[in-house]
Amino acid sequence: MKKNKLALFSIPYVIWMALFVVAPIIMVVIYAFTAAPPDGGFTLDNFARMGSYTVVFSRSFQLAIIATLVCLLIGYPVAYLMAKEGPGFQRIAMMIIMLPMWMNFLLRTYSWIAILDRNGFLNQLFSAIGLFDLINSVFGTNITYFKMIGTPGAVVLGMVYNYLPFMILPIYSVIVKLDHSLLEAARDLGANSTAVFRRVIFPLSLPGILSGVTMVFVPSVSTFAISQLMGGGIQMMLGDLIELQFLGGAYNPYLGSAIALVMMVIVIICMYVMNRFGEGEEEAMLL
Secondary structure, eight states: OHHHHHHHHHHHHHHHHIIIIIHHHHHHHHHHTBOOTTTOSBOSHHHHGGGGGHHHHHHHHHHHHHHHHHHHHHHHHHHHHHHHSOHHHHHHHHHHHHGGGGSOHHHHHHHHHHHHSTTSHHHHHHHHTTHHHHHHHHHOOOOOOOOOTTSHHHHHHHHHHHHHHHHHHHHHHHHTTSOHHHHHHHHHTTOOHHHHIIIIIHHHTHHHHHHHHHHHHHHHHTOOHHHHHHTTTTSOOHHHHHHHHHHSTTOOHHHHHHHHHHHHHHHHHHHHHHHHHHHHHHHHHHO
């Protein structure tokens, strides 16, 4: 009886998934292997044409990897320090980390534009303190502002700012649940703090690291709002390219579907490799 009730309650979810997840994926697959009108029919030409966008693919994965590494370098120490502190500090730190997530995604991104723009807060501050005058007098230049918007660094900054909580929280949730008896046993055996971290804490926190890397890398490689706004329309990424094919002047949903399909396959392969690596680490620790 309970199983029948659960199955009944799951029907709306199944319908939702079928309409808004499965059906769009099927449409993308069909479009990817279909020639544009008036030809129609099965074709692989859409995939062959992607060779001209190698630079966009390369830039997308390069910036996504950089953003993921930066998030890891910042997020792991933050998560480790949070886990070592008391419950009161952890609650405050969690609120500070989650507070920006309560605001709209685009609003957070636009705030960085106001800070980094040519007439933004930072350039006005540098001008007010005489930094530009100092640089011009020393190097003989005529700088009036620093170009920050429209650069790869701005895109990476936007990714790190928006996705950093997705790196901190999985790592924190794993470290805070570590068995303290293992740490005490390592210290009793003569291990110092560095050895305890290197031989016990870090290996046991790898599942959280892998989860964080996946949760940051996947949205980073497929982002388009951040690259459009903070990249100034110059740093085109895969998300921008796909949007251009569906909504832009180069309207070609068949090519856009092929690019989206290839990106999905690459992301799935990356996630599979990460999960397999995580399973291998867990098995090694159990042994």
